[in-house]
Every structure is written in C-alpha cells, then in structure tokens.
Amino acid sequence: MTETSRYTALTGSGFGAELGNVDLARLDEALANEAVDAFHDAGGLVVIRNQGHIGPAHLRRFVTRFGTPEGNEKYDPAFLVPAFPDILRIGNAKENGKYTALFIQADPPPLLWHMDDSFRHPQPIGSCLFCVRTPPEGGETAFAGMTAAFEDLPDDVKARIESIRTVHSYNHLNELLRKKNPHRPPLNKAQLAQFPPIVRPLVARHPETGRRSLYLPLCHIESVEGLEKAEGEALLSDLQTHATGEDYTYMHRWRPGDLVVWDNRCTLHAPTPFDDTRYERLMYRLTFSGRQISGF
Numbered sequence: 001m002t003e004t005s006r007y008t009a010l011t012g013s014g015f016g017a018e019l020g021n022v023d024l025a026r027l028d029e030a031l032a033n034e035a036v037d038a039f040h041d042a043g044g045l046v047v048i049r050n051q052g053h054i055g056p057a058h059l060r061r062f063v064t065r066f067g068t069p070e071g072n073e074k075y076d077p078a079f080l081v082p083a084f085p086d087i088l089r090i091g092n093a094k095e096n097g098k099y100t101a102l103f104i105q106a107d108p109p110p111l112l113w114h115m116d117d118s119f120r121h122p123q124p125i126g127s128c129l130f131c132v133r134t135p136p137e138g139g140e141t142a143f144a145g146m147t148a149a150f151e152d153l154p155d156d157v158k159a160r161i162e163s164i165r166t167v168h169s170y171n172h173l174n175e176l177l178r179k180k181n182p183h184r185p186p187l188n189k190a191q192l193a194q195f196p197p198i199v200r201p202l203v204a205r206h207p208e209t210g211r212r213s214l215y216l217p218l219c220h221i222e223s224v225e226g227l228e229k230a231e232g233e234a235l236l237s238d239l240q241t242h243a244t245g246e247d248y249t250y251m252h253r254w255r256p257g258d259l260v261v262w263d264n265r266c267t268l269h270a271p272t273p274f275d276d277t278r279y280e281r282l283m284y285r286l287t288f289s290g291r292q293i294s295g296f
C-alpha cells in the first residue's frame with residue numbers, strides 16, 4: 001500500500017480492506033486497479049460504503065474487474081434484477097405477497113463458515129453483495145481470512161498439513177442442513193450425479209497472488225484423506241477454531257449502499273439471522289468465475 005492509499009485494514013492480521021472516498025459511478029482504470037490490488041493484498045476482502053447512488057450497471061461493471069459474472073439460470077427469474085440476469089436479489093422482499101428475492105434465513109450461531117460451492121469445479125471464485133435495505137439488527141455477514149490464518153500457523157503444523165487432501169461434498173452439506181431443518185429434502189439422483197464428491201487440497205495456492213491459504217469450508221468437508229474420521233474431524237475443527245479467531249475475522253454490519261467483494265479461494269464467510277417478521281432485508285448479489293486454486 002502507498003502513502004496515498006485510501007484503504008483501512010479491517011482486522012489485526014491485515015485481512016480485509018475498507019476503501020474510503022470512492023464513487024463507483026465514476027469508476028476509472030486507476031480506481032479499478034487500486035481496488036483489485038487491495039483485494040488481493042488484503043487476502044480477498046474489500047468493503048466500500050456509501051454507494052447508495054449507483055445502479056446495477058455500475059455494480060456489474062465494477063465486479064467484472066474481479067472475474068466473469070456467472071449466470072443465475074438455477075434461480076426463479078422473478079428474483080433477478082430486470083435487464084441484469086447476473087444480478088440476483090437476496091432477502092425477504094415481497095410484492096403482492098410473493099417473494100421478489102431468494103430468501104434463505106440463516107441459522108442462529110454457531111456461524112456456518114463456508115466458501116461458496118467448494119464442492120463443484122470450477123468453483124465460483126468470488127461474490128459481491130450490495131445492500132439495498134437492511135434491518136437495524138441481525139443480518140450481518142462474517143468474514144474470515146484464510147491466508148493470514150495459514151501464514152500465522154507454526155511451521156510444524158504447516159508442514160504437517162500442506163499435503164493433506166480433503167473430500168468436499170454437496171450431499172454432506174445438505175445432510176448437515178437437514179439435521180437443523182428436517183423439511184429440507186435430501187438431494188435427488190440428478191443432484192447427486194451433478195455434484196459428486198471432489199478432492200481438494202487443505203492448503204490451497206492462490207492463482208493470482210501465489211500465497212497459500214487454509215481451504216477450510218468445514219461444513220462441505222466429509223472426510224480427510226488418509227486419516228480416521230475422528231482424527232480428521234479433530235484436525236479440521238482445531239484449524240477452524242484458529243482460523244476464525246479474532247485476528248482473522250471481520251463482522252460486516254450492513255448499511256444501505258454498502259458493497260462487499262470477497263474471494264472464495266482464500267476467505268470464509270457466514271450469515272447471521274434477522275427477524276424477518278419485523279424487518280426487510282434486500283441485497284443484490286453477483287457471483288463470478290475465474291482462475292482456480294491449486295495444491296501446494
């Protein structure tokens with residue numbers, strides 16, 4: 001970062017950066033490059049506030065600097081922003097009694113730390129959330145920086161884990177969610193065939209920065225190769241406890257006009273619930289594709 005940097009670190013470890021004094025309606029090359037550089041320098045999390053005046057086109061143009069926006073074919077077209085099919089509305093907004101957004105209420109703590117869709121390849125490399133409306137309390141989003149968390153591990157732990165591989169599975173996640181919500185259906189045959197378990201490194205190398213991170217969406221990981229179930233679970237649980245400690249985590253309390261971009265290759269995130277009987281929450285979400293992680 002230069003002396004003229006507009007960025008503020010969001011955590012003690014340096015994970016996460018807030019960019020101040022920015023107008024994304026006037027995005028130019030210099031600002032776009034600065035934002036992407038800060039995103040990578042800060043371990044894959046950028047926060048920009050006070051953008052309530054921008055429209056979907058500005059949002060989309062900015063996100064395109066981080067990756068290629070993905071389509072939303074699997075969602076109800078009524079949840080997409082008109083004329084911007086890559087922007088999905090998320091929240092409990094309704095019109096004439098019908099949801100106009102995809103609403104998934106978060107569970108109460110413990111936080112469900114995850115990286116989006118790590119069980120599919122190619123994985124979406126990142127996402128952006130833009131806040132349109134938010135409740136006065138609840139509905140926050142927590143983030144954890146896996147690069148700083150890995151780099152701070154003792155050398156003997158790094159050496160022990162750097163060649164370990166884990167099995168990620170959509171079915172494992174779905175069954176975990178079904179324990180809390182028995183009305184959630186099991187995956188059907190087509191879904192099981194579309195998302196077979198896949199092997200991932202526990203320590204991932206980032207394709208842009210070359211830095212290594214814990215690749216640890218615990219709720220997606222059904223087993224650790226070469227370890228007994230209990231031993232594998234204990235290892236991952238210990239690592240997650242370390243990696244979601246205070247130095248590496250940031251809780252974003254939303255205000256309208258906030259925009260957050262994160263990198264699924266080196267950060268975890270988790271939603272918190274809100275009282276949807278009293279409050280309305282509405283966010284725009286873009287998910288983007290790009291270069292994938294590799295092992296060490």
Ligand SMILES: [Fe+2]
Nearest residue numbers: 114115116269
């Ligand atoms: Fe997510």
